[in-house]
Amino acid sequence: MTVKELVRKIFFVEIIKGLALTLSRLFTHAVTIQYPKERRPIAPGFRGLHALAKHPQTDKAKCVGCGLCATICPSQCIHISRAKGTVEKYEIEVLRCIYCGFCVEACPYSAVALTENYEYSDYSRDALYMTTEKLLSNWDKYMAGKKGEEYFKKFWRPLSEDFGTPAGQAVFRKIQNAK
Amino acid sequence: MTIDTLINIGINIGITIINIAIVFAVAMLHVAYATYFERKVIGHMQVRLGPMRVGPHGLLQPFADGLKLFFKEDIIPEDADKPVFYIAPIIFLVAALVSLAVIPYYQGFVIADINIGILFIFAMSSLGAYGIVISGWSSNSKYAFLGGLRSAAQVISYEIAMGLSLVGVMIMAGSLNLTEIVNAQHESPYGMFAIPQIIGFVVFVIAAVAETNRTPFDLPEAESELVAGYFVEYSGFRFALFFLGEYIGMFIMSSLAAICFLGGWTIPKFVTNVLPFLTYVPGIIWFLIKVYAFIFFFYWIRATVPRYRYDQLMAIGWKILIPVALVNILVTGLVKILL
Numbered sequence: 054m055t056v057k058e059l060v061r062k063i064f065f066v067e068i069i070k071g072l073a074l075t076l077s078r079l080f081t082h083a084v085t086i087q088y089p090k091e092r093r094p095i096a097p098g099f100r101g102l103h104a105l106a107k108h109p110q111t112d113k114a115k116c117v118g119c120g121l122c123a124t125i126c127p128s129q130c131i132h133i134s135r136a137k138g139t140v141e142k143y144e145i146e147v148l149r150c151i152y153c154g155f156c157v158e159a160c161p162y163s164a165v166a167l168t169e170n171y172e173y174s175d176y177s178r179d180a181l182y183m184t185t186e187k188l189l190s191n192w193d194k195y196m197a198g199k200k201g202e203e204y205f206k207k208f209w210r211p212l213s214e215d216f217g218t219p220a221g222q223a224v225f226r227k228i229q230n231a232k
Numbered sequence: 233m234t235i236d237t238l239i240n241i242g243i244n245i246g247i248t249i250i251n252i253a254i255v256f257a258v259a260m261l262h263v264a265y266a267t268y269f270e271r272k273v274i275g276h277m278q279v280r281l282g283p284m285r286v287g288p289h290g291l292l293q294p295f296a297d298g299l300k301l302f303f304k305e306d307i308i309p310e311d312a313d314k315p316v317f318y319i320a321p322i323i324f325l326v327a328a329l330v331s332l333a334v335i336p337y338y339q340g341f342v343i344a345d346i347n348i349g350i351l352f353i354f355a356m357s358s359l360g361a362y363g364i365v366i367s368g369w370s371s372n373s374k375y376a377f378l379g380g381l382r383s384a385a386q387v388i389s390y391e392i393a394m395g396l397s398l399v400g401v402m403i404m405a406g407s408l409n410l411t412e413i414v415n416a417q418h419e420s421p422y423g424m425f426a427i428p429q430i431i432g433f434v435v436f437v438i439a440a441v442a443e444t445n446r447t448p449f450d451l452p453e454a455e456s457e458l459v460a461g462y463f464v465e466y467s468g469f470r471f472a473l474f475f476l477g478e479y480i481g482m483f484i485m486s487s488l489a490a491i492c493f494l495g496g497w498t499i500p501k502f503v504t505n506v507l508p509f510l511t512y513v514p515g516i517i518w519f520l521i522k523v524y525a526f527i528f529f530f531y532w533i534r535a536t537v538p539r540y541r542y543d544q545l546m547a548i549g550w551k552i553l554i555p556v557a558l559v560n561i562l563v564t565g566l567v568k569i570l571l
Binding site for chain 2: 082
């Protein structure tokens with residue numbers, strides 16, 4: 054043991070360094086968020102509870118029942134059934150969902166969304182099985198108005214208008230004029 | 233005996249009982265808020281908030297805790313040695329509480345002004361170890377038993393170092409009476425023995441932390457290895473008795489440090505010569521400031537230092553603290569004789 058080490062031991066240098074650190078932390082602000090009273094700010098594009106988007110003009114579901122979301126869903130929690138060209142049933146089993154957001158990404162009509170609501174715990178499984186009505190009412194609750202309109206444009210690509218031909222490609226004159 | 237002497241005795245007993253009641257009530261209140269203070273200090277040192285929910289800033293938390301402990305189920309292990317199991321927490325708490333009687337809080341206020349005050353406190357803290365050992369034995373649980381054994385070894389080892397560290401103070405004050413020790417400090421040029429007895433003070437602080445079984449020497453209750461140590465099998469109010477005893481023990485050690493090394497209720501004369509208005513502050517306030525500074529130090533260490541290993545604990549006690557304390561006694565004695 055060198056003299057330096059001995060001196061460091063006798064005067065508790067390491068322990069005093071540690072004490073200085075804890076004392077300096079005593080005067081800093083605590084990082085605790087007191088949850089029900091205070092809330093963490095929700096990041097834009099947060100992936101919470103599901104909702105079925107409504108068309109702003111007709112106020113009906115945008116979903117056409119193509120089944121792309123159900124196909125891409127890794128946990129296979131989306132169930133769709135169609136009858137006579139209309140969507141009869143669109144259901145999501147929330148307890149199985151992994152919130153990957155593939156369904157939102159896959160949808161060509163921007164018909165399914167993940168809202169910012171994360172406080173939906175309940176006592177029964179049935180309450181967390183989202184039927185079409187529940188999904189549509191979620192849209193009214195959490196995505197009503199401008200928020201819902203901007204949601205897909207801000208956070209999700211591609212959109213249906215993205216599916217076009219490159220600018221330089223030859224197209225029918227009629228379509229060109231329409232643009 | 234005449235009626236007069238009987239009346240005098242009666243009045244004295246009455247005054248003593250009132251004093252005891254005051255000290256007991258105030259000590260209990262301080263213990264309740266020492267737990268709050270501890271949780272707040274450690275919480276903020278770990279960048280948390282500590283208790284916040286019960287009352288403004290959690291100020292009523294100690295009462296909520298007490299109420300909860302009072303109404304909890306009293307579970308006794310089936311194979312426990314029942315009479316011993318019942319009596320262990322009482323021994324522990326009483327041994328801690330009795331020490332409050334000999335501590336002078338300010339000039340003239342002490343329940344029992346006995347001439348062997350320091351020895352009395354040592355004796356009582358050794359008795360408290362019995363509470364720990366027999367609680368560990370009677371619980372009939374391996375964790376409690378190991379905790380009790382460790383505590384016995386630890387308290388006995390560090391009692392020696394603590395006793396020796398205070399011998400220097402005794403030599404300088406020439407008395408074992410705590411009031412006289414404080415007065416001797418006030419008369420001395422330094423005003424507090426912590427300055428000439430700095431080595432004794434450091435040894436005392438380390439031994440006091442070990443004696444009260446607190447981090448970094450909390451091996452008897454090492455949560456990560458022994459669950460909770462010697463009181464693992466205790467629940468409800470019996471657990472609360474251990475808890476109270478532990479915190480009162482901390483107050484006793486802090487008071488002993490304040491009295492023997494920091495000048496008790498007095499402030500050094502060289503300070504009052506510069507700032508004469510400080511003499512108007514009542515002595516009890518200086519005493520409490522010193523005690524709470526020391527208790528804060530306990531918490532501060534707890535928030536900083538990890539637990540020592542068992543062999544390290546024993547090595548520090550026997551190979552370092554005791555020899556250092558002995559050298560300190562030798563030097564103090566030589567200085568006393570030669571000067």
